[in-house]
Amino acid sequence: MVLQGRALARAPVKASLAETPVPLIRDFVRGSSPSGWCSLTNLRIRVPTLYAADNWPCSEHRYLTAEEVDLLKPPDLDRNPFFQGVMEQVGWIAGERGRVEGYLNWQGVLNNSYRLRGEELFVDMALEPARANHLFECVRTTMAEGALRLYGRQRETGVEVRHFTMSNCLVNMVSPEQYRDLLLPHDRWLADQFDLVGIHNCARCADPYLEHYAEVSNVGYIDMGIDSDLRKAKGMFSEARRAIMYTPMDLAGKTLEGLRSDLERIACRYGPCDVVFADIEAGVPDERVLSAFSLCESLGERR
Secondary structure, eight states: OOEEEEEEOOOOOSSOOTTSOBOSSSSOOOSSSGGGOOEETTOOOOOOEEEETTEEEEEOSOOOOHHHHHTEEOOOTTTOHHHHHHHHHHHHHHHHHSSOOOOOOOOOHHHHHHHHHTTHHHHHHHHOHHHHHHHHHHHHHHHHHHHHHHHHHHHHTTOOOOEEEEEOTTGGGSOHHHIIIIIHHHHHHHHHTSSEEEEEOTTSOOGGGHHHHTTSTTEEEEEEOTTSOHHHHHHHTTTSEEEEEEOHHHHHHSOHHHHHHHHHHHHHHHOSEEEEEESOOTTSOHHHHHHHHHHHHHHHHHO
16 A cells, blocks of 8 residues: 555543642653653752643653753663653563553653753753763663663563664754764664664654665664655665654645645655654544545555
8 A cells, every 4th residue: 555544643631630740750750751761960850740631741841950961870770760660560561461562652862852951952062062962872871771671571571672763853953964963873873772763753854864864774664744855755765664744734724635635745756655644633523534544545546
């Protein structure tokens, strides 16, 4: 099939917890994904995670100072209370179900570093690149060590996970040169820890970064926005599974003919590929979603 549509709608929750921050561990928490947790030497800092009925969980905006970043060290995950709590849940799943299937979202080096440092991260990248690089190294190490420990536990239950996905949702906030010099080395290091990697560019234009993404040797998956040079991307990543992140705004706002035109262009220039319809809002009519799926199926059958 040339196009395969996948709807990733956000599930509603019963109540908003946004007014009640939830501290995940007593001494230190970093971010809302496992890759963000790092311990601080001689510091005891707690960053609560906020939950809401209409958004993803996120960490409260309490950012590290320059001095705290300089003192940052990757945690000892074998003694880290939060990570051990995650592994206890994995053990419970193994006991109840036998096999531990599924994945954690480890995000990416830039995404997680931004959760720790906030907007000052971009100042660091321009004026204090050594500080930014130190933060990136702490984050990448924690991501890899956490994933490898989880994969090892899954392997014990008969589930083999060989890949790792790096999410570059914020990459368009840095220049291609900054990505090349400061972030690509860490993405390549992460790729070396796993058999295959996926690069999630989000729904934005990937053109400024394609040449650098191509320096990652074992890319098995890549996605990007529809404004990217799709023919070029297909040629550069011909062996990878490719996807387009189709925005919920376009799905909801474009005419049916506009939607058809977009999908035909994707099929012609980028297929075979997936089309990901993510974050569909509750107000989008079912008929529009079903129409998008029908168009994908029709184009797949024609080719």
